[in-house]
Amino acid sequence: MSLEKILRDRKNNKKILLMTHIVLGYPSFEVNREVIAGMVENGVDCIEMQIPFSEPMADGPVILKANQDSLALGTSVEQCLEFGREMAEQYDIPFLYMTYYNIVYKYGEKAFFEASAAAGIKGLIIPDLPPEMSPDFFGYAKEYRIAPILIFTPTSTDERMAALNNHGSGFIYCVARRGVTGAQSEFDDGFSRYLKRCRKATGLPLAVGFGIRDRKDIEALIGKADMAVIGSETIRLVDSKGARAVGPYLADLLATN
Amino acid sequence: MNKQGFFGNWGGSYIPEILNRTFERLREEYDRARNDPAFWQDYTNLMSTYSCRPTPLTFAENLTNHFGGAKIYIKREDLNHTGAHKANNVMGQGLLVKRMGKKRVIAETGAGQHGMATATMAAKFGFECTIYMGEVDVLRQRPNVFWMEKMGAEVVPVKDGNRTLKDAINEAFRDWVSHVDSTHYVFGTACGPAPFPEMVSWFQSIIGREATEQILAMHGRPPARVYGCVGGGSNAMGIFQGFLGNEETELVGVEAGGRGLDSGLHAARLSGTDASPGVAQGYKTMFLQNDDGQMLETHSVAAGLDYVGVSPILADLWERKKVRFESATDGEVIEALDLTMKLEGIIPALESAHGFVQAFKEAGDLSSDDAIIINQSGRGDKDIFTIADAFDDPSWKEFIIERAEQYKTNS
Numbered sequence: 088m089s090l091e092k093i094l095r096d097r098k099n100n101k102k103i104l105l106m107t108h109i110v111l112g113y114p115s116f117e118v119n120r121e122v123i124a125g126m127v128e129n130g131v132d133c134i135e136m137q138i139p140f141s142e143p144m145a146d147g148p149v150i151l152k153a154n155q156d157s158l159a160l161g162t163s164v165e166q167c168l169e170f171g172r173e174m175a176e177q178y179d180i181p182f183l184y185m186t187y188y189n190i191v192y193k194y195g196e197k198a199f200f201e202a203s204a205a206a207g208i209k210g211l212i213i214p215d216l217p218p219e220m221s222p223d224f225f226g227y228a229k230e231y232r233i234a235p236i237l238i239f240t241p242t243s244t245d246e247r248m249a250a251l252n253n254h255g256s257g258f259i260y261c262v263a264r265r266g267v268t269g270a271q272s273e274f275d276d277g278f279s280r281y282l283k284r285c286r287k288a289t290g291l292p293l294a295v296g297f298g299i300r301d302r303k304d305i306e307a308l309i310g311k312a313d314m315a316v317i318g319s320e321t322i323r324l325v326d327s328k329g330a331r332a333v334g335p336y337l338a339d340l341l342a343t344n
Numbered sequence: 345m346n347k348q349g350f351f352g353n354w355g356g357s358y359i360p361e362i363l364n365r366t367f368e369r370l371r372e373e374y375d376r377a378r379n380d381p382a383f384w385q386d387y388t389n390l391m392s393t394y395s396c397r398p399t400p401l402t403f404a405e406n407l408t409n410h411f412g413g414a415k416i417y418i419k420r421e422d423l424n425h426t427g428a429h430k431a432n433n434v435m436g437q438g439l440l441v442k443r444m445g446k447k448r449v450i451a452e453t454g455a456g457q458h459g460m461a462t463a464t465m466a467a468k469f470g471f472e473c474t475i476y477m478g479e480v481d482v483l484r485q486r487p488n489v490f491w492m493e494k495m496g497a498e499v500v501p502v503k504d505g506n507r508t509l510k511d512a513i514n515e516a517f518r519d520w521v522s523h524v525d526s527t528h529y530v531f532g533t534a535c536g537p538a539p540f541p542e543m544v545s546w547f548q549s550i551i552g553r554e555a556t557e558q559i560l561a562m563h564g565r566p567p568a569r570v571y572g573c574v575g576g577g578s579n580a581m582g583i584f585q586g587f588l589g590n591e592e593t594e595l596v597g598v599e600a601g602g603r604g605l606d607s608g609l610h611a612a613r614l615s616g617t618d619a620s621p622g623v624a625q626g627y628k629t630m631f632l633q634n635d636d637g638q639m640l641e642t643h644s645v646a647a648g649l650d651y652v653g654v655s656p657i658l659a660d661l662w663e664r665k666k667v668r669f670e671s672a673t674d675g676e677v678i679e680a681l682d683l684t685m686k687l688e689g690i691i692p693a694l695e696s697a698h699g700f701v702q703a704f705k706e707a708g709d710l711s712s713d714d715a716i717i718i719n720q721s722g723r724g725d726k727d728i729f730t731i732a733d734a735f736d737d738p739s740w741k742e743f744i745i746e747r748a749e750q751y752k753t754n755s
Contacts, residue, residue, distance in 0.1 A: 142510065142624045142639055143514075144518065152504075163636055187624075189633070190636070194637070214361070215358045217361065219348060239361070240362040242365045242366070243364065243365070
């Protein structure tokens with residue numbers, strides 16, 4: 088089933104979906120397993136697994152450090168692909184890879200799609216690959232039925248959103264604000280107008296991320312977006328309170344759902 | 345450059361979506377400036393009144409006699425204001441920033457020369473200025489940090505990754521995506537997403553334009569070879585553009601051989617065999633990376649050459665065999681520097697000294713009717729701490745210890 092269809096089905100009996108993020112191999116694959124188990128148990132709808140890269144230019148300090156620490160521990164792309172396969176097999180929710188283009192490019196675009204499809208991965212988020220930079224990538228995405236997730240931002244013009252929409256599938260990732268991952272966002276009137284523009288530009292489900300931390304943030308998105316994305320916050324939580332803290336935190340986030 | 349910003353197989357613009365509009369505007373403004381003859385006129389006026397352009401071409405008579413071959417000429421970019429070719433690019437971008445109406449500039453810096461030039465430009469044009477610099481480079485280029493701060497710039501030491509140039513670039517990009525509306529990122533070299541490689545090379549082409557005329561006036565015909573050190577590649581692109589397509593002249597780019605190409609401790613992307621095609625920091629080029637695509641640590645005695653990638657324009661010229669690439673080791677660099685100081689009274693930057701090394705290796709093989717040009721991209725006095733260490737200079741050490749004691753007693 089396509090990622091879009093899976094998400095739409097899940098949305099039928101929920102006010103809003105939740106996607107969470109982990110950095111593979113940080114602090115260890117063992118902890119990744121524990122964290123993902125907690126996420127799935129508590130009703131997370133979709134998980135993006137970041138394959139670490141040495142130059143994560145779009146990530147803020149928390150995820151940057153997680154990338155570097157994971158690589159310092161020796162995390163390889165092969166291990167990440169294997170871990171993805173294990174998760175997709177074990178749990179009945181869609182898993183995505185998030186990484187930077189060089190990881191895919193160096194592995195070989197076709198080979199990477201082949202490996203991701205074999206692992207049961209439903210989508211790819213590559214923040215430094217604008218569609219015009221690799222027609223091949225988007226061709227393979229169709230061939231292997233893996234959704235290339237494209238990104239709208241508050242600086243995107245209506246024309247740009249329309250152009251991106253032509254290449255994306257699965258859902259559109261709407262970045263809530265300027266900046267990198269992990270800083271606080273303001274969900275004000277300007278933000279609502281921006282989400283309306285996003286909605287107008289695409290028929291795909293809208294996921295909103297960057298700076299979402301608590302139940303209040305999620306409630307503010309109900310009716311405006313289809314899915315909320317929690318990124319740096321769960322990493323902060325695992326860093327400060329351990330893997331077990333993730334379940335209760337997510338349960339509280341989704342209490343109104 | 346084609347429409348997507350590629351030079352052959354290299355270049356492009358692999359940027360986060362948040363920067364899309366900013367790059368569109370930058371491309372528009374750059375195209376307008378390029379098509380406006382008055383812009384280049386303003387630029388050269390500025391460079392001849394605020395900096396020291398045209399910079400001289402110096403005939404190095406003693407070095408020529410020493411090697412007994414080709415006549416050695418040195419293009420003196422060290423005599424630019426702020427002491428390096430970096431000023432050319434920065435002042436050009438400063439004029440663009442004024443046209444775009446932005447009020448804040450940011451920059452990365454390795455050796456500190458680009459940061460220094462940017463801080464200078466910001467002071468002159470009245471922009472706010474933040475400079476990102478790897479913590480390792482902050483330590484080895486302390487005098488430049490001092491001057492940047494004195495000119496009103498904020499210098500932010502970057503503590504991630506290898507804490508050198510590429511990490512400073514990542515951090516500058518992070519700042520830029522957070523402040524796209526107010527801020528221009530003054531990229532320091534002919535790398536990064538389009539249009540930076542071409543735009544920076546355009547501003548630097550002033551070096552080659554002058555050198556072409558100067559060598560004709562002094563030598564009567566084009567040089568046999570032109571040497572330039574290659575970190576990101578902006579000074580080499582600058583001088584090479586004066587001679588590209590000229591069959592008589594061979595262009596030679598010299599990379600950091602560090603402790604030797606077999607040691608793994610170098611920054612040889614095009615002259616060695618350790619690099620492979622990749623995409624990072626917004627562009628496609630030959631990167632020093634492992635099989636997974638993770639960037640490797642690089643090493644050079646010269647902070648400005650210590651970088652994992654290289655200009656996509658140079659990667660294209662390398663692939664089409666229009667430029668030959670060589671490398672110089674840290675040790676060879678210090679020897680060439682020593683000789684140049686003793687024989688000519690000229691102090692090249694450690695970066696520039698890489699070009700001197702290769703020129704010295706080859707000068708003797710050429711005829712005395714031939715001329716060669718070495719691009720001296722910057723002056724070496726900024727490297728006083730590193731050079732003093734390399735020479736293990738006893739009187740300098742004594743001085744530093746005494747000065748430290750004085751500070752301790754007075755505080």
